[in-house]
Amino acid sequence: MGARILVVDDSPTIRKVVAAILAQRGFEPLLAADGQQALDTLGTESVDLVLLDFVMPRMNGYQFCRELRADSAFRNLPVVLMSAKGDKIRGQFVQQTGAIDAITKPFDARGLVAVVEGALKKHSEGRGRPVPSANEMPLDEAGFDNNRPSRVLSDDPVQRREEIAGEFAQAVGKLVIPELRKLEGSGVRAAGTDRLETAFGRALTAESVATLAAILQNTSWSDQQREVLAGDLSVISIAEILQLLDLQQQSGSLSATTHGQAVTIFLRGGHVDFASSEGLRDEFLLGRYLVDGGSIARIALDQTLQASGSEQRLVGELLVERGLVPEATVRGALERQTSELVYEVVRWKSGRFSFQIGVEHPIAEKTRLGLEPSSLVMEGFRRVDEWRLIEGSFDFDEVLYPDPIAIERLDSETNLTAKERAVLKAIDGEHTIRQIVNEMEGSSFELCKILFQFLNSRIVRRRAA
Numbered sequence: 001m002g003a004r005i006l007v008v009d010d011s012p013t014i015r016k017v018v019a020a021i022l023a024q025r026g027f028e029p030l031l032a033a034d035g036q037q038a039l040d041t042l043g044t045e046s047v048d049l050v051l052l053d054f055v056m057p058r059m060n061g062y063q064f065c066r067e068l069r070a071d072s073a074f075r076n077l078p079v080v081l082m083s084a085k086g087d088k089i090r091g092q093f094v095q096q097t098g099a100i101d102a103i104t105k106p107f108d109a110r111g112l113v114a115v116v117e118g119a120l121k122k123h124s125e126g127r128g129r130p131v132p133s134a135n136e137m138p139l140d141e142a143g144f145d146n147n148r149p150s151r152v153l154s155d156d157p158v159q160r161r162e163e164i165a166g167e168f169a170q171a172v173g174k175l176v177i178p179e180l181r182k183l184e185g186s187g188v189r190a191a192g193t194d195r196l197e198t199a200f201g202r203a204l205t206a207e208s209v210a211t212l213a214a215i216l217q218n219t220s221w222s223d224q225q226r227e228v229l230a231g232d233l234s235v236i237s238i239a240e241i242l243q244l245l246d247l248q249q250q251s252g253s254l255s256a257t258t259h260g261q262a263v264t265i266f267l268r269g270g271h272v273d274f275a276s277s278e279g280l281r282d283e284f285l286l287g288r289y290l291v292d293g294g295s296i297a298r299i300a301l302d303q304t305l306q307a308s309g310s311e312q313r314l315v316g317e318l319l320v321e322r323g324l325v326p327e328a329t330v331r332g333a334l335e336r337q338t339s340e341l342v343y344e345v346v347r348w349k350s351g352r353f354s355f356q357i358g359v360e361h362p363i364a365e366k367t368r369l370g371l372e373p374s375s376l377v378m379e380g381f382r383r384v385d386e387w388r389l390i391e392g393s394f395d396f397d398e399v400l401y402p403d404p405i406a407i408e409r410l411d412s413e414t415n416l417t418a419k420e421r422a423v424l425k426a427i428d429g430e431h432t433i434r435q436i437v438n439e440m441e442g443s444s445f446e447l448c449k450i451l452f453q454f455l456n457s458r459i460v461r462r463r464a465a
Helices: 011-025 036-042 059-067 084-098 111-122 155-181 193-203 206-217 236-249 285-291 299-308 313-323 327-347 364-368 371-390 406-415 418-426 433-439 444-456
Strands: 004-008 026-034 048-055 079-083 101-104 224-231 252-258 259-266 269-276 352-357 400-402 461-463
Touching: 004 011, 004 036, 004 406, 011 026, 011 111, 011 224, 011 236, 026 036, 026 299, 048 059, 059 079, 059 084, 079 111, 084 101, 101 111, 224 269, 236 252, 236 259, 236 327, 236 352, 236 371, 259 327, 269 327, 269 364, 269 371, 269 400, 285 299, 285 313, 285 327, 299 313, 299 371, 313 327, 327 364, 327 371, 371 444, 400 406, 418 444, 433 444, 444 461
Parallel strands: 004 026, 004 048, 048 079, 079 101
Antiparallel strands: 224 352, 252 259, 252 352, 259 269, 400 461
């Protein structure tokens, strides 16, 4: 193992993600939820560097550094600040605490590793900043914002919710009341909601809302369900999160959202039991997989759904109950549907993710598909690579037409699948690629792959603009 890095942050998400990044790069991470826990860790473990959040309950980053500088054994231990407010407090924190560097959250893996390696090198070469003694540091962190919970929260769920609600109310009060006081004697009543809106707009800036959100991050509104991991897909991909949850054998729901689309993956012991979606194309509906596999005709599926009327029934259950499709066939379609939803979300380059424990789904509980994330992720990455190749090879608004000579040779020399023949039939010299993909049954990935192969083999050609 490489250098031992103590990660101090009250966010479980940040601790887990930073620890995973460091471990992948050969470092040995140790974790602490606040300054006091970090000091306790230093009493029993040797550490080469501290990655330190600033705003934390019980003992914040500044208070931790003051305690550190007061102890001759740890006075020169290098510290790197991690904070969502890093740009604002960087200079002041570094100057007052003797921190060797600072990094602003959110950060990517390469940025974090570069800062850690740079800080370790500076410290080993004696190029760190002068370290103040505890007596040289102010008694409190004057000038640093701190709206996070100021005390250790109760383990009792009901009491904990009340405490967090109280902390949140105090934080909102600190932000809003000074602005309201500015309006006294300025015609508040006459101004009505417009002036109040302006006051709230000044108080609830992006930075202050982020601080308030940090308070709610630890809120558990249900005793069984709670968010334990959340973040930005542009920084950490769903593939990485799935691998982490598989490694830890976690159970719960992993949700991802982007541009009005959402996919929720239900896990049991790290394995994928089922996935559902909202706002995605119809190709991800269960019926499509049954029709595509030849298990039921489209007209029979539509008639069944129409006959069910307003019944709130699951499509698979309805088809099995009416004897139209065997239960094993529905399970196979669910596997395909779940797998392709995972492949789809692996492609997403932006959006948000959230993992909650204690969340279940009736289909997941019944089917328990138990799909291995590693296999799904590998296939997802393969499709990402193919998509890049396919999407870069044609314009979706292009019109294609079949080459008569190539088609004649094709009929005598090549056996096409039913899907390939259906795609070839849809290429009529009038419809665009986008129209063909949207109007045909099946996966857009598979349809585009067939079109890509037809273009490369000169079976079809592009119509000139």
